[in-house]
Amino acid sequence: MWSTAREIADGDLVIIWFTRDALQPLHITAGKELNTRFGVYRHSDLVGVPYGSKVGSRNGKGFIHVLRPTPELWTLALPHRTQILYLADIAFVTSWLDIKPGSRVIEAGTGSGSFSHSTARTIGPTGHLWSYEFHEARASKAREEFTRHGMDGIVTLNHRNVCKDGFTVEDTVDAVFLDLPAPWEAVQHAKKALRKDRTTRICCFSPCMEQVMRTVSALNDAGFTDITMFETLLRPQQVDVLPAPPSVAGAAAQLKRAEARREEKRLRQIAQAQRAKRKRDDGDGDGGAEDGGAKGGKRARTEDAEDSGAADTPLAGTPAPAADAAPSAPAEERKISVSKAFPEVRGHTSYLTFAVLLPPAVYAAAQGAAEAQSSAASGAATPQADAAA
Ligand SMILES: C[S@@+](CC[C@H](N)C(=O)[O-])C[C@H]1O[C@@H](n2cnc3c(N)ncnc32)[C@H](O)[C@@H]1O
Numbered sequence: 474m475w476s477t478a479r480e481i482a483d484g485d486l487v488i489i490w491f492t493r494d495a496l497q498p499l500h501i502t503a504g505k506e507l508n509t510r511f512g513v514y515r516h517s518d519l520v521g522v523p524y525g526s527k528v529g530s531r532n533g534k535g536f537i538h539v540l541r542p543t544p545e546l547w548t549l550a551l552p553h554r555t556q557i558l559y560l561a562d563i564a565f566v567t568s569w570l571d572i573k574p575g576s577r578v579i580e581a582g583t584g585s586g587s588f589s590h591s592t593a594r595t596i597g598p599t600g601h602l603w604s605y606e607f608h609e610a611r612a613s614k615a616r617e618e619f620t621r622h623g624m625d626g627i628v629t630l631n632h633r634n635v636c637k638d639g640f641t642v643e644d645t646v647d648a649v650f651l652d653l654p655a656p657w658e659a660v661q662h663a664k665k666a667l668r669k670d671r672t673t674r675i676c677c678f679s680p681c682m683e684q685v686m687r688t689v690s691a692l693n694d695a696g697f698t699d700i701t702m703f704e705t706l707l708r709p710q711q712v713d714v715l716p717a718p719p720s721v722a723g724a725a726a727q728l729k730r731a732e733a734r735r736e737e738k739r740l741r742q743i744a745q746a747q748r749a750k751r752k753r754d755d756g757d758g759d760g761g762a763e764d765g766g767a768k769g770g771k772r773a774r775t776e777d778a779e780d781s782g783a784a785d786t787p788l789a790g791t792p793a794p795a796a797d798a799a800p801s802a803p804a805e806e807r808k809i810s811v812s813k814a815f816p817e818v819r820g821h822t823s824y825l826t827f828a829v830l831l832p833p834a835v836y837a838a839a840q841g842a843a844e845a846q847s848s849a850a851s852g853a854a855t856p857q858a859d860a861a862a
Contacts, residue, residue, distance in 0.1 A: 474594060474623050475542045481519050486622065488546045490538040496550040498542070500621075511535035542622075544591040554611050557587035558652065561705050562678070562822055567595055569703075569827050570648040570674045574599060577646040579666055581605035581635045581653055586615045588650065593619075593627045602627060603642060607634040635659045640666040647671075652678040657691035664695050664830060673830045680823045688826050696836060697828035704824050710812045717807035 476485045481501060489497045491511050499507060499516075507514040512530020514537065522528060524541040540546060545560055558566075566588075572578055574597045580588055583606035592602050606612040612632040619628050631641055636655060639662035649663040656677035667673040675697065677688045685702055692700050719727065831839065 480521050480523050483520050486542050488540040488542050488550050490540055498550045544594050547590050548587045553585055555584035557585045563591045565705050566676050570676055576600045579603045579646050579649045583615045593624045604630045605633050605635045642666050644668050647673055649675045657687045660691040660695050667830050675828050677826045678823045685824045685826055692828045697830050699829040702826045709815050712810050712812050714808045715811050717809045
């Protein structure tokens with residue numbers, strides 16, 4: 474669909490990534506300039522640059538990333554003409570409709586072409602997408618984009634009211650996707666377009682339950698089976714950076730250090746109390762030469778100890794501060810990233826109603842079997858009911 478070359482060429486479509494929320498499609502046209510709040514860029518400066526490059530602006534005010542388009546990026550960057558389908562719904566619909574390379578698919582309406590681009594990539598050149606849009610300006614804009622994106626061989630765009638006029642193909646497609654305000658009005662037409670030689674599928678995308686109920690009735694009336702409805706919810710995550718909790722070894726070392734400090738303090742208090750007691754005792758004594766010498770000697774030793782600062786150093790028997798523990802940064806310095814779901818889930822985009830259309834012969838056989846089973850059940854119930862009566 475888009476360039477597969479390594480480097481950007483004149484005429485290529487690229488996706489300019491400014492920020493996570495600001496993307497823009499750009500057709501490289503030599504001679505033109507991209508002027509944004511993230512700087513000024515000449516298109517010609519991007520020619521020859523490998524896709525995915527980070528490019529600085531000419532006026533040094535910022536930079537951009539120049540990306541190769543994909544349907545996912547196109548969905549995020551496309552010019553909105555309508556509400557569009559996003560990746561979560563597109564992926565779910567593609568999976569449930571069993572759309573794969575070579576599939577033949579109908580979509581209505583085309584809208585902004587978000588679903589069309591993903592489907593075109595999935596089905597590839599061996600498949601085909603018939604896309605219908607009754608709003609003329611939207612149809613011609615989408616047609617222009619499909620041509621520019623090299624999708625002409627894969628997509629046929631029809632300007633048509635499908636509820637009134639039906640589809641342009643019969644007994645042809647593997648899957649139908651309806652994103653219309655009144656899909657129930659197109660259900661019988663869809664049945665005609667679906668091929669009858671194999672099991673096929675339909676999906677209707679509707680924002681309200683009332684629309685779902687009308688669609689389910691129409692699907693039942695038209696003979697579709699396995700009718701199932703899903704709601705896909707996006708659950709954004711927020712990443713926060715928090716202080717890391719201490720490791721077990723770190724916490725143990727911290728405890729050891731605190732214990733050692735407490736023990737030191739306790740021993741210092743005991744030493745102080747002993748000194749104070751000795752001072753008091755010395756004051757009480759008569760200071761005889763022998764006594765004085767002995768007492769003076771004791772005091773001298775104590776004062777020596779104080780002068781040398783020994784009272785502040787760990788005393789004998791005091792556990793040394795945990796020097797053996799691995800030095801660990803304080804918890805507040807170590808950070809970890811934590812991902813948390815947003816507490817509130819913002820509203821769903823739409824309900825997705827799926828149904829299956831069996832080939833007529835298979836459907837008739839299944840109906841016959843179901844009827845036989847129910848009449849057998851009612852036949853078996855009758856004697857019991859009689860007996861009970
Ligand atoms: C919500 S948009 C489709 C968005 C599209 N799925 C996408 O992902 O970009 C619905 C489109 O259906 C078109 N539409 C509504 N009723 C229609 C009808 N009866 N026949 C054809 N198109 C119809 C509208 O004009 C509108 O463009």
